[in-house]
Amino acid sequence: MLRFNQTSPVMGFILLGLSAHPILEKTFFVLILLMYLVILLGNGVLILVTILDSRLHMPMYFFLRNLSFLDICYTTSSVPLILDSFLTPRKTIPFLACAVQMFLSFAMGATECVLLSMMAFDRYVAICNPLRYSEIMSKAVYLPMAAGSWVAGCSTAVVQTSLAMQLPFCGDNIINHFACEILAVLKLACADISINIISMGVANVVFLGIPVLFIFFSYVFIIATILRIPSAEGKKKAFSTCSSHLTVVVVFYGTILFMYGKPKSKDPLGTGKQDLLDKLISLFYGVVTPMLNPIIYSLRNKDVKAAVSNLVFQKRFSQ
Numbered sequence: 001m002l003r004f005n006q007t008s009p010v011m012g013f014i015l016l017g018l019s020a021h022p023i024l025e026k027t028f029f030v031l032i033l034l035m036y037l038v039i040l041l042g043n044g045v046l047i048l049v050t051i052l053d054s055r056l057h058m059p060m061y062f063f064l065r066n067l068s069f070l071d072i073c074y075t076t077s078s079v080p081l082i083l084d085s086f087l088t089p090r091k092t093i094p095f096l097a098c099a100v101q102m103f104l105s106f107a108m109g110a111t112e113c114v115l116l117s118m119m120a121f122d123r124y125v126a127i128c129n130p131l132r133y134s135e136i137m138s139k140a141v142y143l144p145m146a147a148g149s150w151v152a153g154c155s156t157a158v159v160q161t162s163l164a165m166q167l168p169f170c171g172d173n174i175i176n177h178f179a180c181e182i183l184a185v186l187k188l189a190c191a192d193i194s195i196n197i198i199s200m201g202v203a204n205v206v207f208l209g210i211p212v213l214f215i216f217f218s219y220v221f222i223i224a225t226i227l228r229i230p231s232a233e234g235k236k237k238a239f240s241t242c243s244s245h246l247t248v249v250v251v252f253y254g255t256i257l258f259m260y261g262k263p264k265s266k267d268p269l270g271t272g273k274q275d276l277l278d279k280l281i282s283l284f285y286g287v288v289t290p291m292l293n294p295i296i297y298s299l300r301n302k303d304v305k306a307a308v309s310n311l312v313f314q315k316r317f318s319q
Helices: 022-052 059-087 095-128 130-136 139-165 182-186 194-227 232-260 273-300 302-318
Strands: 012-015 091-094
Touching (some): 059 091, 059 095, 059 139, 095 130, 095 182, 139 182, 194 232, 232 273
Antiparallel strands (some): 012 091
């Protein structure tokens, strides 16, 4: 068995999940499976239409395509494991597999934080500097912006995962969670985790605090510009171009800030109400949010709705 720390006797981990709530396990298995299928279908359709429809070959939809791909990767890194844990009480996961799953989840989540701030900048330019939009948001600009989001997210995931999995785990290998969530794993370490807490704090500032402030100030300028538009129709049209992104931001950051704003890595392991609440919040963040993203963009964006309708119509016509 490969291990990051040779002094650790732990060969793997046991995922506790909802084993203390068997009725909830059966209910959530069906719900999460259905949600996962909706995530794959919804985000897959968004990726497809933004590629096939030439009218959607714009920076805004390029970022949206990245967001959809991120949601698919993020959920795929954890949902199959979650579903399996519902079917197998006290699901065992090898040490290395736990590290890989932790890395993928952390990388996708951090990347999405940065990507949403890049999308806010795109909306700022589109509304506050519409005449210079094509010049500012050129291919030479938005491609590095998206690539930088991925690099930043993966880089911090490497750091956080390495620090966490190098800790010694001296016996207690039961993770009170659905998957190898980093805070749940840190609770099992039998060594000083102050470096991990500091590192997580820095990551919170960089990937939560800074993007949230960037998005906030972007929308301050956006709203100020919209309010200066003389006609009500013009205001409505301008706001409609950023309403989908703003809705996704509120749902995404609202949940993740609640989860990670105050790391509780030294809380006692238990199966009380607080533990159950933390798990359900994590489940909401990990499954419900990626499911809502394509729905929000499809319902609130006329261009996306038209592209989806054209795709369906062309498919029916070809048959």
